[in-house]
Amino acid sequence: METVLFGISAFSLVLVGIYGVLTRRNIIKILLALNILETGINLLIVSLGNTPGGKAPILTGSTAPVTPDTALFFADPLPQALVLTSIVIGLGTTALALTLTLRYFRSRKSLELGAEMTREEAAE
């Protein structure tokens, strides 16, 4: 049940993200929406590896030995590893996208994609 709840809240973020990318015109808003979409997908991935009432996949002094039976009480570590990668990729894309936005704004004086060329530019 709890897994389903996590999944639904993640999926709702995905939908909001896609909605934002489709409807917003301001580039910064589009990028924020992309980040929301990414957060949603990350939550979705981790929720697919959630074990209800499970333990974190880190062994400590108080953990019982991991046998084929007790291993089933852990949360699935693989989705977590994938999400680590995905978060870093998201940061890289955002940084690059913002750089492009700054260049775009400096030459177009507008934050809307498809803006007309400014007069100085057209004169070039």
Add this chain to the structure above:
Amino acid sequence: MNMEILLLLFPVIAAFVIPAGSAVKKTFGRLPALLAFLAGFVYAAWLLPGVMEAPRVVITANWRPPFGINFLISPLSLGAVMMIYAAGFLSVLFDLQNTEKKKGQYYLLYSLVITASIGMVLTADLFNLFVFLEIAGIASFALVAAGSGNTGTASGAGLKYLIQAQIAGLLMLGGIALVYSASGVLNMGSLSSFAAFNPAFAFLAGVLILLPVLLETKLFPFNTWVGGAYSSASPSFAGTLSSVTAFAGAVVMGRLVLGMMGGASAFAPAAGKIRLLLLVLGVITVLYGEIAAFREANLKKMLGYSSIGQMGMVIIGFIIADAGAVTGALLLLASHSAAKLLLFFVTGFLVSKTGTPDRHALKGAGRAYPFVGALFIVGALTIMGIPLFSGFWGKLDVLKGAAAAGGPALAGFFAILAGTVFEGVYFLRAGHTLFLEGERKFEGKPNFTLVLTGIILAAAVITAGLFPQLIRPWLESAAKDLLSSDYGNIILQAGGAL
């Protein structure tokens, strides 16, 4: 041994060296990139005879499949690696003289595009594929935006490309997560022989996973970024986008649709539907791309749209999934890559002379530069598929396959024919402009690297056209490799070697 992984590492080393080098000298970066691509090409060529006998699987960090990440070195993927290295090498060589000196970071990103394309065609792991797609993506957005000309237009084109690719990439990640939660594996080999998914679920996951690959191969409707990106990028990078990125994308597409989703795979219940969808998209793509190219006066955009059409033909060839058609599609893909690179080089040179990519400004350029004009014609004839040029044999095989397959594939047959007619018209029109119109004076001579790269590429396509039997053995074993039902077994058995 797993030495073959070095194929992936040459350009990585070059990229890692560049930041420190560029701190010393701003333009440092051409040399390491050139050397890395040459070394990679030579190494791949040296491996080829052995791999033609039996494919090899590379294991990383000593973990057996499907737990670790594996790379499949097969005739198809190794041939693709050679093509990618060759295209990268020629592009950097062309850049030595023909454009303003580029900063070190340009070559850093360029090396990463090459690395990522190689990783894509070699990898046998879904998530790893996603990571390589992202590397190629990020480096490409930056290189498109760094293109010559207006910064606003270039950044806008880069942003458009970025936003579309990012959505596709994230949805693919969702698809991968769904596949993992249903099957518990991420290895493409395991998935190719697995208990079947629910039909609706298989369709959903399959389409999600294919999305970014559709974007890379510029299939309709994921190609609205193409026009802007091609006209903004520098000539060598526009050439790279259409010969390296699209090439790698098409190989990955073949691998996913025919390998991972073919035969008794987990996706089997929806495989037919997915192929039908791709066929429909392929047909629309051919018509859309060729008509858009026909209507376009900007020469660089025209070449970009013509790539869209050609990629559509390749995908149709793959979907027919018969040995002849796949062989033809591969030949079409390879000759398109070489010819498009040549055309972009020539166009880049001519545009640098006239200052505008508009077709009408180029009147008489062919008579001013007969050699350059001849190179353009060679490239155009290859893409059109005139007999005795390599594109012809490719198209012929795809058409034969489509006619034999019948049914929905017939739509592909007619689309390719119609597309070829459009190609003929717009390339002849461009040739007419170059040679028969106008009396404009041009100054300066074509420089050495253009001549050199042009001769290499033209010689390659002409040889492949006159003596198709030279590359036939490779094409046939690559097609067999793509259609083989043994894909999963080859990868999974590699664990026995440990």
Add this chain to the structure above:
Amino acid sequence: MFAGALAVLFQKKLRNAIIVFGIVSLLSALLFTLMKAYDVAITEAAIGAVLTAALFFWALRRLEEDGYEEKE
């Protein structure tokens, strides 16, 4: 969280939208800890929330220097 994400889109001022986005990211980090993904939670908090929001802020400051004005 859903409401927060919607608020990001419908905020008039970009500055507020970025702040709300940072809060949504931190909430998602909390959700990660509920799912026992501590590694992910730390990374999401450090990279996904703080650093990303900071990049947005710096970019916004540069935009304002270049003459960007919020529409009312």
Add this chain to the structure above:
Amino acid sequence: MKKRNEGFISLSAVILLAALGFLVFSALTDGRPGLNIGSAPLEKRVSFRYLTKSVNSPDQAEIPAAGVEFGTSGYENGSANIVTSIVVDYRVLDTLGEILVLFAAAGGVALLMQERNKKIEQEASVIVKTAVPVIMLFALVVGAYIVINGHLSPGGGFSGGAVIASAFILQFLAFRKNPRSTGFKITETLAGLAILAYGLIGLFTQGSLFANFLPTGTVGEFLSASGIVILYTLIGVKVAAELSAVSGNFIGGEE
């Protein structure tokens, strides 16, 4: 006119999303036979073998019945944090790719970022100037701790690297200077080459890229988990250098 147009776009987007959501929902709850979402329980997933550290035991029966116990040794991988064991060992090629993504982003930002228009020459107050070095030191220590304990506790090269980078970011902000950007570049190169060298040692001595060539040690001790500490530290250094360089580019200022 424009207003109505926007309303139309929003409405069609909502309809599209509703259709999409319905399609996904119906695919995930489809009753026909076949595997669907969540069909693979943990014992059928590859991560089951990561948890029991038995990837290279071909047969299920070979998994030691006593299990993996904290404080004992002799496993194929000695990391107490299983997520780290996946990130830095089992699926290390993904991590190499992840480094390349960040590397590409840093390179792209450096290539494309333009100079700032205005130079704001406002001196930071004395309080800030004295407080920042202390906070910096604190951030550096915490970051280093997170990085080198990645195999024992949550965290690792990426999150720790971000914390270390925050120390340098504070320095930029407080002193309005972007010091040693060449230093960052050289660090990037050296750390990158060291990561590759580590992988190549594995390739030439153990037969595959990034293979462990150090003993796996005792689970839970600091010097355990073979090269994970080394590799994660190198990754942390590289990530910190890249994130600092990216932030420095965004903040602008003198070199």
